[in-house]
Amino acid sequence: MSEVAASEGQGDRAGGRVVAAGLAVLGWLVKFVMVVVVIATVNFMLVHAAPGDPAQVMAGQSGAADEKLLAQLRADYGLDKSYPIQLANYLGRVLTLDLGYSYRQQRPVRDLILERLPATLLLTATAFIAALTIGVMLGLFAGVRAGRWSDTFITILSLLMYATPVFWLGLMLVLLFSVKLDWLPAFGYVTIGVEMNPLQRIGDVAAHLVLPATSLAAIYLAIYARLTRASVIEVMHQDFIKTARAKGLTQGRIVARHILRNAILPVVTVAGMQAGALVGGAVVIETVFAWPGLGRLIYDALLQRDYPVMLGIFLVMSVIVIMLNLLTDAIYRVIDPRVSMRTAS
Structure with a gap:
């Protein structure tokens, strides 16, 4: 009986360690995702706070910078939307591992x-x-x-x-x-x-x-x-x-x-x-x-x-x-x- 009880106790302790390890990994993953979201938000705010308009850069490189072309470029790349909507769209893409599309090189950033x-x-x-x-x-x-x-x-x-x-x-x-x-x-x-x-x-x-x-x-x-x-x-x-x-x-x-x-x-x-x-x-x-x-x-x-x-x-x-x-x-x-x-x- 004592051997059976000892083996059961060892099994309970092993199971407890497995559960604790699983909870630790889950907690680490949650923290990791939260840190990544915060970093992505800060990066977005800093980058968009820099001077310069991507639409004007692209229009200037194409040799035409009229208002119609600028409006078209902003609409194509979502630059005409409000700041919160752009941030929300960006964070949603990050969570799905979609890093967006390059304005200049016309290729996926990933x-x-x-x-x-x-x-x-x-x-x-x-x-x-x-x-x-x-x-x-x-x-x-x-x-x-x-x-x-x-x-x-x-x-x-x-x-x-x-x-x-x-x-x-x-x-x-x-x-x-x-x-x-x-x-x-x-x-x-x-x-x-x-x-x-x-x-x-x-x-x-x-x-x-x-x-x-x-x-x-x-x-x-x-x-x-x-x-x-x-x-x-x-x-x-x-x-x-x-x-x-x-x-x-x-x-x-x-x-x-x-x-x-x-x-x-x-x-x-x-x-x-x-x-x-x-x-x-x-x-x-x-x-x-x-x-x-x-x-x-x-x-x-x-x-x-x-x-x-x-x-x-x-x-x-x-x-x-x-x-x-x-x-x-x-x-x-x-x-x-x-x-x-x-x-x-």
């Missing part, structure tokens, strides 16, 4: 974004991984050797990278590695007009990726290096590090198992918040290097007053930032299991 999104994700992911990995390594090395010449060198290098504008750094890298040394391609995503097999194409894209990814990663690399150094120095003075040394653990084991694991927590937090800023920073880099991503697309849409494209890109970027924050929270829980324990309690 298709335009799906064409450019892989290039932006490739650039930002490469820059983020490079900045985080190299920055943490440099910061760890500088923190462990605080006060020595290597620490001073890394500190000065980090300050220089942080103070350097990304567009100026990109142009200097082009002058050095493309114009002067002719090692790397200066602009574009892939070499045009050259037949390549899949392996050669991957290598060609990687070569085009080096300069823009380096330019985008530089400032964040400096931030992560400085933050890691400060965190490492703080952790090294904790009592548990002194205890580990007293037990006779090697310096490498202390650094890898105790110092780095505790020092990287604030770095993960900051990196998660700044991952979205990488997407925004890609606008400048993609313009400098003619990288065919969302940054270049939104720049052209801004000049052309193509509201649906701008709103679609803003919404996609916002969703990416939300997902990155959720991923950061999951990584934080893996690195520090105490977070999960505090949440559960």
Whole structure:
């Protein structure tokens, strides 16, 4: 009887955990939808508050700007409706994953974004991984050797990278590695007009990726290096590090198992918040290097007053930032299991 009761109790607890997990997922989905709706509303209000009339831009590009044509264009694209109706129509389309139709390019916005999104994700992911990995390594090395010449060198290098504008750094890298040394391609995503097999194409894209990814990663690399150094120095003075040394653990084991694991927590937090800023920073880099991503697309849409494209890109970027924050929270829980324990309690 006791075994039956124990098995039933375990089954009830397992069922309760499943129900709790289902409710948590449902609550997360509801919050996600609410956040997306709020972001879409704010984006709509900000974009439509900017000066300029899309109908006048389109009419001017067609070579005729009479009132009849302007009225026709506004009616065709729903610009003649009141502001609340335009907002309601836009939110209704967002909830059905319809991002609208481009005024200028005469194509669905979703298709335009799906064409450019892989290039932006490739650039930002490469820059983020490079900045985080190299920055943490440099910061760890500088923190462990605080006060020595290597620490001073890394500190000065980090300050220089942080103070350097990304567009100026990109142009200097082009002058050095493309114009002067002719090692790397200066602009574009892939070499045009050259037949390549899949392996050669991957290598060609990687070569085009080096300069823009380096330019985008530089400032964040400096931030992560400085933050890691400060965190490492703080952790090294904790009592548990002194205890580990007293037990006779090697310096490498202390650094890898105790110092780095505790020092990287604030770095993960900051990196998660700044991952979205990488997407925004890609606008400048993609313009400098003619990288065919969302940054270049939104720049052209801004000049052309193509509201649906701008709103679609803003919404996609916002969703990416939300997902990155959720991923950061999951990584934080893996690195520090105490977070999960505090949440559960």
